[in-house]
Amino acid sequence: xxxxxxxxxxxxxxxxxxxxxxxxxxxxxxxxxxxxxxxxxxxxxxxxxxxxxxxxxxxxxxxxxxxxxxxxxxxxxxxxxxxxxxxxxxxxxxxxxxxxxxxxxxxxxxxxxxxxxxxxxxxxxxxxxxxxxxxxxxxxxxxxxxxxxxxxxxxxxxxxxxxxxxxxxxxxxxxxxxxxxxxxxxxxxxxxxxxxxxxxxxxxxxxxxxxxxxxxxxxxxxxxxxxxxxxxxxxxxxxxxxxxxxxxxxxxxxxxxxxxxxxxxxxxxxxxxxxxxxxxxxxxxxxxxxxxxxxxxxxxxxxxxxxxxxxxxxxxxxxxxxxxxxxxxxxxxxxxxxxxxxxxxxxxxxxxxxxxxxxxxxxxxxxxxxxxxxxxxxxxxxxxxxxxxxxxxxxxxxxxxxxxxxxxxxxxxxxxxxxxxxxxx
Amino acid sequence: xxxxxxxxxxxxxxxxxxxxxxxxxxxxxxxxxxxxxxxxxxxxxxxxxxxxxxxxxxxxxxxxxxxxxxxxxxxxxxxxxxxxxxxxxxxxxxxxxxxxxxxxxxxxxxxxxxxxxxxxxxxxxxxxxxx
Numbered sequence: 001x002x003x004x005x006x007x008x009x010x011x012x013x014x015x016x017x018x019x020x021x022x023x024x025x026x027x028x029x030x031x032x033x034x035x036x037x038x039x040x041x042x043x044x045x046x047x048x049x050x051x052x053x054x055x056x057x058x059x060x061x062x063x064x065x066x067x068x069x070x071x072x073x074x075x076x077x078x079x080x081x082x083x084x085x086x087x088x089x090x091x092x093x094x095x096x097x098x099x100x101x102x103x104x105x106x107x108x109x110x111x112x113x114x115x116x117x118x119x120x121x122x123x124x125x126x127x128x129x130x131x132x133x134x135x136x137x138x139x140x141x142x143x144x145x146x147x148x149x150x151x152x153x154x155x156x157x158x159x160x161x162x163x164x165x166x167x168x169x170x171x172x173x174x175x176x177x178x179x180x181x182x183x184x185x186x187x188x189x190x191x192x193x194x195x196x197x198x199x200x201x202x203x204x205x206x207x208x209x210x211x212x213x214x215x216x217x218x219x220x221x222x223x224x225x226x227x228x229x230x231x232x233x234x235x236x237x238x239x240x241x242x243x244x245x246x247x248x249x250x251x252x253x254x255x256x257x258x259x260x261x262x263x264x265x266x267x268x269x270x271x272x273x274x275x276x277x278x279x280x281x282x283x284x285x286x287x288x289x290x291x292x293x294x295x296x297x298x299x300x301x302x303x304x305x306x307x308x309x310x311x312x313x314x315x316x317x318x319x320x321x322x323x324x325x326x327x328x329x330x331x332x333x334x335x336x337x338x339x340x341x342x343x344x345x346x347x348x349x350x351x352x353x354x355x356x357x358x359x360x361x362x363x364x365x366x367x368x369x370x371x372x373x374x375x376x377x378x379x380x381x382x383x384x385x386x387x388x389x390x391x392x393x394x395x396x397x398x399x400x401x402x403x404x405x406x407x408x409x410x411x412x413x414x415x416x417x418x419x420x421x422x423x424x425x
Numbered sequence: 426x427x428x429x430x431x432x433x434x435x436x437x438x439x440x441x442x443x444x445x446x447x448x449x450x451x452x453x454x455x456x457x458x459x460x461x462x463x464x465x466x467x468x469x470x471x472x473x474x475x476x477x478x479x480x481x482x483x484x485x486x487x488x489x490x491x492x493x494x495x496x497x498x499x500x501x502x503x504x505x506x507x508x509x510x511x512x513x514x515x516x517x518x519x520x521x522x523x524x525x526x527x528x529x530x531x532x533x534x535x536x537x538x539x540x541x542x543x544x545x546x547x548x549x550x551x552x553x554x555x556x
Binding site: 123124125126147148149150152153154155156157158160196199200243246250251255257259260397398399400401402 | 426427465466467468469470471472513515546548549550551552553554
């Protein structure tokens with residue numbers, strides 16, 4: 001891909017316009033897959049031409065007309081390929097120069113695009129890639145780079161995702177009622193996954209990677225703008241902001257993990273915290289509580305504590321108890337146990353973990369050892385804690401986490417009798 | 426999640442492979458090409474590299490002053506890495522399925538080689554919050 005020379009403002013503008021432009025082209029040509037390609041080409045054309053010739057007066061119209069021209073070219077070549085259909089297609093109004101689509105009344109179909117891209121028939125990785133491209137306005141190269149796969153591989157993933165959507169026959173229109181609620185849940189889940197993908201250390205040769213967490217926040221913000229009264233949308237956006245606020249404090253100079261209790265809280269982003277707190281407070285006041293809202297509320301309690309010792313653990317415990325009733329996720333049980341340990345002591349936490357070993361969903365998960373390691377250390381049983389930290393280190397598939405767990409075990413073992421130190425990792 | 430699929434074999438195994446008939450070799454090449462094409466088209470292939478023959482393998486250790494000391498004499502039974510595939514897949518099961526397909530690649534007379542493929546997950550750089 002040609003290196004974009006766009007300044008940050010124009011780049012932001014491009015990304016904001018991308019879904020609007022795409023929606024306009026789809027409305028005109030009724031072909032999601034081809035329209036998406038055409039818009040991608042228009043975006044790339046803009047990133048080359050705009051720095052050279054200045055940003056056009058009507059950037060949205062510019063992008064739409066370039067994409068529409070690409071679309072027409074595409075349909076013509078398709079038509080040429082299939083001569084028979086050509087007769088009908090070329091005469092149809094679809095191929096007539098678009099009268100004025102670049103200036104047509106803005107109709108926000110962005111939500112609809114989210115629904116298309118997060119189609120339930122897609123695998124999570126396909127939905128993520130397609131959402132970032134079609135709604136996020138990112139190039140295939142940028143997405144490929146963010147996920148550390150070759151551009152050609154990412155291009156294939158996106159093109160296959162579009163094929164599945166086409167094959168499913170889902171029309172480009174707002175799903176109704178219950179289906180809409182279900183589809184919205186999928187959209188929020190995809191955004192949550194994108195956010196979590198961004199939760200990686202920047203060490204290594206990929207320092208220029210796109211900030212996926214920032215991108216997820218931007219997309220969640222746009223869903224929130226479209227559905228301001230939806231509590232879970234607000235909850236997810238708040239959760240992202242309240243978590244992202246701790247980004248600068250989460251890792252040390254050598255990219256080593258710093259646990260919540262040891263973070264330098266002056267590095268927390270107060271602006272993000274206030275925005276997140278305001279969002280979650282307003283959402284909770286509306287009364288329809290959901291899992292994202294509860295997680296956001298928990299994050300808010302952490303973020304509002306000036307020092308780790310000031311954390312309102314009873315409040316966090318109460319929130320986890322609500323969350324536990326709502327969610328089957330075993331991770332919630334683990335976090336609930338930590339909160340219980342902070343309020344009632346480590347033996348209470350360890351008691352709550354019993355039985356989780358046999359939970360098939362947790363099979364082999366490193367946190368099943370990391371959390372008891374932490375609680376056993378709290379309880380003063382360092383030998384058992386070391387064992388659990390080492391077991392967790394062997395199970396985790398995250399490099400920073402493994403290093404953290406090995407360090408925990410080594411730290412405890414240094415203060416323990418020599419016999420413990422002989423253990424292997 | 427990313428996995429690396431490692432194909433290994435002894436030098437003797439590689440020598441046997443060199444002695445395959447033309448048609449067997451061609452069938453095997455066709456098989457590998459089709460596999461890579463499928464993995465590219467499914468958007469799963471991250472990398473695939475064959476390695477030069479074990480005859481060229483050297484074990485290097487640092488000598489005094491850190492200078493390299495190379496050794497190219499190996500026991501007959503030593504397994505060498507012959508090549509690898511890195512794939513980005515939705516589940517471990519999918520990685521195992523790709524490995525099984527590799528292992529089922531045709532050998533002499535079209536009979537599957539049944540080579541063992543080592544499947545290892547590549548670590549992420551995820552930095553989830555620690556308690």
